[in-house]
Amino acid sequence: MPSLGSIRLSFAPWNDPAAKPYISFKNVSKRFGDFTAVDNLSLDVYEREFFSLLGPSGCGKTTLLRMLAGFEEPTEGEIFLDGQSLKGVPPHKRPVNMMFQSYALFPHMSVADNIAFGLKQDGMEKSARDERVAQMLKLVKLEEFAKRKPDQLSGGQRQRVALARAVAKRPKLLLLDEPLGALDKKLREETQFELMDLQQQLGLTFMIVTHDQEEAMTMSDRIAVMDKGIIAQIGTPAEIYEAPNSRYVADFIGSVNILEGKVVSADDAHVTINGGDGQIVGALRGSKAPAEGETAWFAIRPEKMSVSRSKPENVDNAVEGEVWDIAYLGDMTIINVKLDSGNVVQASMINRSRLVEDPIGYEERIWLSFTADSGLVLER
Amino acid sequence: MRRWSWFNITSVMVGFTFLYLPIVLLVIFSFNESRLVTVWAGFSTKWYGELFQNQSILDAAWVTIRVALISASVATVLGTLAAVALVRFPRFNGRTIFTGMVYAPLVMPEVITGLSLLLLFVAINFARGFWTVTLAHITFSLCFVAVVVQSRLVSFDKSLEEAAQDLGCPPFQAFMKVTLPVIFPAVISGWMLAFTLSLDDLVIASFTSGPGATTLPMKIYSQVRLGVTPEINAVCTILIAIVTTGVLIATILNKRRAMQKSRS
Amino acid sequence: MLRAITNRLVIIIPYLWLLFFFLLPFLIVLRIALSDLEYGAPPYTPQFSLADGWNTIWEKLGQLDFENFGFLAGDSLYINSYLSSLQIAFFSTILTLLVGFPLAYGMARAPDGIRPTLLMLVILPFWTSFLIRVYAWIGILKQEGLLNQLLLWLGVIDTPLEILSTNKAVYIGIVYSYLPFMVLPIYSTLEKMDESLVEAARDLGCTRIGAFWKVTARLAVPGILAGCLLVFIPAVGEFVIPDLLGGSSTLMIGKTLWIEFFNNSDWTVASAIAIVLLIVLVVPIVWFQNAQARATEANR
Numbered sequence: 001m002p003s004l005g006s007i008r009l010s011f012a013p014w015n016d017p018a019a020k021p022y023i024s025f026k027n028v029s030k031r032f033g034d035f036t037a038v039d040n041l042s043l044d045v046y047e048r049e050f051f052s053l054l055g056p057s058g059c060g061k062t063t064l065l066r067m068l069a070g071f072e073e074p075t076e077g078e079i080f081l082d083g084q085s086l087k088g089v090p091p092h093k094r095p096v097n098m099m100f101q102s103y104a105l106f107p108h109m110s111v112a113d114n115i116a117f118g119l120k121q122d123g124m125e126k127s128a129r130d131e132r133v134a135q136m137l138k139l140v141k142l143e144e145f146a147k148r149k150p151d152q153l154s155g156g157q158r159q160r161v162a163l164a165r166a167v168a169k170r171p172k173l174l175l176l177d178e179p180l181g182a183l184d185k186k187l188r189e190e191t192q193f194e195l196m197d198l199q200q201q202l203g204l205t206f207m208i209v210t211h212d213q214e215e216a217m218t219m220s221d222r223i224a225v226m227d228k229g230i231i232a233q234i235g236t237p238a239e240i241y242e243a244p245n246s247r248y249v250a251d252f253i254g255s256v257n258i259l260e261g262k263v264v265s266a267d268d269a270h271v272t273i274n275g276g277d278g279q280i281v282g283a284l285r286g287s288k289a290p291a292e293g294e295t296a297w298f299a300i301r302p303e304k305m306s307v308s309r310s311k312p313e314n315v316d317n318a319v320e321g322e323v324w325d326i327a328y329l330g331d332m333t334i335i336n337v338k339l340d341s342g343n344v345v346q347a348s349m350i351n352r353s354r355l356v357e358d359p360i361g362y363e364e365r366i367w368l369s370f371t372a373d374s375g376l377v378l379e380r
Numbered sequence: 381m382r383r384w385s386w387f388n389i390t391s392v393m394v395g396f397t398f399l400y401l402p403i404v405l406l407v408i409f410s411f412n413e414s415r416l417v418t419v420w421a422g423f424s425t426k427w428y429g430e431l432f433q434n435q436s437i438l439d440a441a442w443v444t445i446r447v448a449l450i451s452a453s454v455a456t457v458l459g460t461l462a463a464v465a466l467v468r469f470p471r472f473n474g475r476t477i478f479t480g481m482v483y484a485p486l487v488m489p490e491v492i493t494g495l496s497l498l499l500l501f502v503a504i505n506f507a508r509g510f511w512t513v514t515l516a517h518i519t520f521s522l523c524f525v526a527v528v529v530q531s532r533l534v535s536f537d538k539s540l541e542e543a544a545q546d547l548g549c550p551p552f553q554a555f556m557k558v559t560l561p562v563i564f565p566a567v568i569s570g571w572m573l574a575f576t577l578s579l580d581d582l583v584i585a586s587f588t589s590g591p592g593a594t595t596l597p598m599k600i601y602s603q604v605r606l607g608v609t610p611e612i613n614a615v616c617t618i619l620i621a622i623v624t625t626g627v628l629i630a631t632i633l634n635k636r637r638a639m640q641k642s643r644s
Numbered sequence: 645m646l647r648a649i650t651n652r653l654v655i656i657i658p659y660l661w662l663l664f665f666f667l668l669p670f671l672i673v674l675r676i677a678l679s680d681l682e683y684g685a686p687p688y689t690p691q692f693s694l695a696d697g698w699n700t701i702w703e704k705l706g707q708l709d710f711e712n713f714g715f716l717a718g719d720s721l722y723i724n725s726y727l728s729s730l731q732i733a734f735f736s737t738i739l740t741l742l743v744g745f746p747l748a749y750g751m752a753r754a755p756d757g758i759r760p761t762l763l764m765l766v767i768l769p770f771w772t773s774f775l776i777r778v779y780a781w782i783g784i785l786k787q788e789g790l791l792n793q794l795l796l797w798l799g800v801i802d803t804p805l806e807i808l809s810t811n812k813a814v815y816i817g818i819v820y821s822y823l824p825f826m827v828l829p830i831y832s833t834l835e836k837m838d839e840s841l842v843e844a845a846r847d848l849g850c851t852r853i854g855a856f857w858k859v860t861a862r863l864a865v866p867g868i869l870a871g872c873l874l875v876f877i878p879a880v881g882e883f884v885i886p887d888l889l890g891g892s893s894t895l896m897i898g899k900t901l902w903i904e905f906f907n908n909s910d911w912t913v914a915s916a917i918a919i920v921l922l923i924v925l926v927v928p929i930v931w932f933q934n935a936q937a938r939a940t941e942a943n944r
Contacts, residue, residue, distance in 0.1 A: 104543035118547030388750035395747030402780035462658035481662040489881020496669030519665040616776040
């Protein structure tokens with residue numbers, strides 16, 4: 001049975017019916033006056049997962065995180081952690097720690113004191129405390145900076161202190177609010193892998209809030225894409241990318257081409273729709289096919305299209321058009337093609353060769369072809 | 381990029397000359413040989429000598445310092461509480477009245493505040509003296525402290541307090557261990573402001589003070605009515621010297637701390 | 645539970661203090677303003693005591709009247725004092741603005757290194773005594789004072805100018821003493837202003853002066869407003885300056901109140917003066933409070 005995406009998954013507790021969720025949101029709503037930030041949301045997260053809440057600003061992801069940390073109480077519904085209800089439990093009593101977007105390092109304390117703060121609150125003895133702080137400093141590679149104050153550190157260093165402080169108490173659950181937002185690109189990439197390694201090493205459950213889809217895709221076991229207070233889709237990165245359940249999700253992650261049409265026919269694996277560019281066959285999402293005559297949308301990713309100058313033979317789908325725009329990105333080339341119907345679609349090609357005979361130019365007529373399984377027919 | 385034009389430089393210099401010239405002249409004439417404060421007759425420190433013999437002035441100074449220390453400290457506590465109430469509790473019963481009561485004394489003419497407080501003390505039969513002046517000073521100073529602390533509290537990053545709570549600190553402790561240390565410079569500024577206001581006040585003290593509790597401004601004022609003498613200049617110069625030294629020390633300490641930070 | 649109590653206490657403690665020491669006294673002033681002058685200590689009647697029965701209290705309440713207010717309205721001294729105070733305060737405020745704005749503007753435009761020093765220099769006189777600074781002007785403005793000496797020596801005038809004990813000296817005194825109150829709010833508003841706004845205006849065709857009027861001055865309005873109210877309102881009720889620098893012809897209501905209370909021992913009329921002064925100032929005071937509240941919300 002072919003799987004979505006190119007990686008074999010070894011860790012997938014959500015598929016195991018016997019597994020009990022570690023975090024459980026049950027019909028949680030949060031309203032601020034007239035504004036509904038989170039709307040009747042239910043979600044299960046399993047132990048040792050690296051889980052991302054992804055969405056644009058205002059979609060409610062930060063509110064959800066804050067409810068888990070205890071800084072907001074749900075207006076309706078209940079949140080469970082390891083089977084226990086968190087209703088009425090104040091933040092300082094929850095076995096959850098949070099890494100703040102602004103890092104929130106205490107400016108009047110040194111790095112070591114910052115990290116030790118939570119341990120002191122727990123009443124840990126000085127010698128044990130010092131040992132743990134030293135461990136944490138080693139973990140984030142900041143051993144020489146123990147006595148420095150936060151304003152003497154760079155952005156990347158501050159981020160690591162915030163991480164060390166949040167992890168020092170060995171919480172079972174770590175919440176991270178846009179942890180990589182303030183870092184530059186190179187640092188961000190490095191830190192992404194560091195965070196993943198850290199999580200594996202310590203065996204913790206991580207829950208991250210981000211608006212950066214690349215970040216979510218790189219680090220997560222599963223992603224929840226949110227839209228205006230509800231969850232649009234939960235799944236592994238491959239599921240979200242290759243099997244979005246709506247145009248919203250398809251459009252949110254990566255680039256996608258959407259072609260509209262009316263359903264002509266369907267079987268148990270594929271759906272045919274008829275639109276401005278003729279008939280297109282796409283994969284069926286789910287088990288129930290849409291009715292004939294209904295409006296549906298064909299969604300296909302740019303990299304799934306093949307480009308050729310002449311009409312291709314023996315293909316499931318082919319459309320013709322004119323090269324409208326070319327963007328050379330070095331590792332790949334992106335072409336915007338204006339089809340005869342007027343729709344503009346994007347195709348991308350990996351530049352496998354350094355030298356190319358007869359490259360594509362502007363205003364050339366070309367054909368784009370794709371198999372029936374390379375795109376999805378979406379009903380919404 | 382800010383550029384300082386000639387007009388800017390001139391206006392700043394004219395402004396500061398206007399501000400400082402009278403003070404400078406005052407200081408100079410405190411060293412005047414003769415009794416006049418308008419004709420220079422030679423350098424002499426005799427007025428300072430006379431000043432230290434003047435028991436009534438020394439007593440008044442002692443009263444003033446004690447009143448200022450106590451009222452500044454109590455006003456700082458109350459003012460900080462008021463600031464926290466205004467910033468952290470956006471909705472509570474009677475908030476509008478509370479806000480009004482905190483801001484009104486900032487601009488209220490002192491004769492009104494002084495008169496009203498005196499009438500209060502009379503109505504409850506509270507003998508006028510050291511404590512009535514102190515209570516009066518606490519009342520109007522606390523509003524200034526509240527405004528200073530409030531403006532710092534508003535720009536304070538709440539996530540610091542949340543982080544403390546997240547790491548296990550109950551809310552009150554989080555305020556004491558994290559928020560208060562960080563806003564402390566503003567609280568100190570508030571204290572210094574309250575101290576100066578108390579040290580300086582004439583009108584309210586005149587209304588609310590009593591026998592044995594004459595403050596230094598009251599004493600200076602009564603002397604001034606009799607005629608301007610260099611002895612008064614001497615008192616004023618000493619006060620100016622104390623205040624200037626204090627401000628200079630505070631500025632140097634601040635600069636040194638800033639330099640230490642940037643060096644490491 | 646403890647948390648809820650602590651929260652309440654934070655509000656209640658300052659609230660009760662202000663209620664008792666600030667608001668309540670005003671009510672007492674009103675009550676005295678409605679009473680009659682009478683020899684004794686305290687010099688007013690009727691006096692309520694805890695021993696009074698309901699009938700006595702009712703009877704005493706009946707003795708309260710607006711006689712004192714009628715007295716104020718009838719005597720031109722008081723009416724003129726109010727009007728004169730408003731006039732002097734108004735023009736002083738404008739003068740303070742004219743002196744203070746260029747100073748604040750110059751400070752805001754200064755290079756980064758100098759600005760903290762300039763700020764300290766503006767605040768320093770504020771730390772030194774208000775009384776002292778007013779007093780300093782006596783020596784300067786007297787007939788034989790330093791200003792006249794200078795002008796005579798320069799040959800600008802022949803006979804000494806009479807400045808002290810006139811309204812002119814009061815204007816100078818108010819501008820001098822309240823200058824930091826005008827400069828600080830304007831400075832803090834201008835300092836936060838983004839330079840590139842002025843550059844954008846000039847890029848779009850404004851002259852230097854035009855850009856100043858249309859951009860800088862407009863953005864400085866909240867600071868200017870705060871500064872003006874911080875000067876005007878207390879200046880109306882000013883006592884020390886007109887007393888030390890003004891003459892017998894200087895009519896200011898703060899001085900009138902003082903004389904009424906300390907020299908004439910007429911607490912009832914003094915109270916009536918205070919109440920009317922409060923009423924006169926209520927509009928600017930509320931304006932100030934709203935401006936403050938709005939400024940705080942904007943910074944949140």
